[in-house]
Amino acid sequence: MSIAESPRPDPGVQRVGDLSEEELLAIITPLLPRATQAPVGTGDDCAVLSFPDARTAVSTDVLVEGHHFRTEWSTGRDVGARAAAQNLADAAAMGARPVALVVGLVMPPTTPVSWVRDLALGLAQGCESCGAGVVGGDLSAGDSLVVAVTVLGDLEGRTPVLRSGARPGDLVVHAGDLGRSAAGLALLSAGEQVMAEQHRELPQAQACLAAFRAPVPALAAGPALADAGATSMMDVSDGLLRDAGRIARASGVVIDLNDPDDLPELSVLEPVAGLVVGHGPAARALARNWLLNGGEDHGMLATIAADASGSLPAGARVIGRVLDPHDPQAHALGNRPGVLLAGEPAQERAGWDHFAGT
Ligand SMILES: [Mg+2]
Known part of the structure; x- marks a missing residue:
């Protein structure tokens, strides 16, 4: 059974619908990984990133509950780690070093706050090996869980590696x-x-x-x-x-x-x-x-x-x-x-x- 379908439950469980956006952000922001190349991180209208290489690799992936994950098979932490991994891999596959993630999160109001905390911990887990951070995003109520992640990667002077460059003999x-x-x-x-x-x-x-x-x-x-x-x-x-x-x-x-x-x-x-x-x-x-x-x-x-x-x-x-x-x-x-x-x-x-x- 998905979170969205859960009967209204145990009053002891804190749900995202019980909190304001600011209260929820105050819980998850300290759990998110910090980007080292962000002179301005979360908390303002935009983050500001500093890329020594003026060219930036950018890509977005969306995970939708029921299509890309099932809450009975994957914890919030798994979903966060997977969302980070697939985006970070896209940047790495261009030859870029992943620097930052921007995360859009849609949640039914019945979603336990603990699930969202786990998601933040999973994003941190997924970013650990490469040092990328979460520099911003958006929260919204909706009918099912959707996690949309954008990655930004620094080419660090490398020529971007495309799909079109393979040559006979390689x-x-x-x-x-x-x-x-x-x-x-x-x-x-x-x-x-x-x-x-x-x-x-x-x-x-x-x-x-x-x-x-x-x-x-x-x-x-x-x-x-x-x-x-x-x-x-x-x-x-x-x-x-x-x-x-x-x-x-x-x-x-x-x-x-x-x-x-x-x-x-x-x-x-x-x-x-x-x-x-x-x-x-x-x-x-x-x-x-x-x-x-x-x-x-x-x-x-x-x-x-x-x-x-x-x-x-x-x-x-x-x-x-x-x-x-x-x-x-x-x-x-x-x-x-x-x-x-x-x-x-x-x-x-x-x-x-x-x-x-x-
Ligand atoms: Mg890819």
Whole structure:
């Protein structure tokens, strides 16, 4: 049951509708992370940010209760950490260092104040590794919970890394998790039986549930890959195949990914898939599906010149190569940009939320 649907409750629980905006802000503002590059922070009509690089990377993501999160599966802290992570990853994927978040929050008046406090703590948790702060936002009453976050990132003199710069001969690299968030979602979707006590104790299942609730993107890898000479980059929010396809089409190239059976992720994902479909070939297939099509892990997917392979940042590994669409090895795609998986045309799935539990 969502917060919005909750019966009017326990009078001992403080609800946001019981407080003025000023009273609520006085509770959450001290919990929010501070931005180091903000000469003027919260409390005025605008914050003022100071970027040594005059160019600023900006992006917004919106999380809607019932579509992007469920309050029975994720705490306020998880939602805050996830909202921060996906925005921070967008800035990092341009080669920028995330500096500040601006947060718009819509809440039913019955929302417990404790949920909003948790959300603020989750934003702080998500910002911890990169030092970004929350510099402003807005609060409003509404029918369901909506968390809209805008990120601002400092390019620090780097050339922004676009999706369109991949060149034939480049290596394809990835830093971060693949498939864990999708595996966590599938576990929660599978419900009671799968979530029985003995399964919850499986460490790989714990890791996947944590990744779904509050992903921890490899944020430092974004600027580091840019410094190492990345020719294209994006964060994987909709699945490896789908997002690799976006780079391939934007760049006019073919991306040939290595066989995922060689990736260490499968040793995490396969035991978890076994909980959902039983151990055996079906578990292997489901684990591969999560790895290739699962979104929301927000790892960094980049291409980089082959001679830069010796200077990859920590955590980045080679997962494929870039081909010219007219290369005979890309013949199966009919001279068009696209994605190959170990030399065969890859099936791009519709998106992370369309395959859970299949
Ligand atoms: Mg992105």
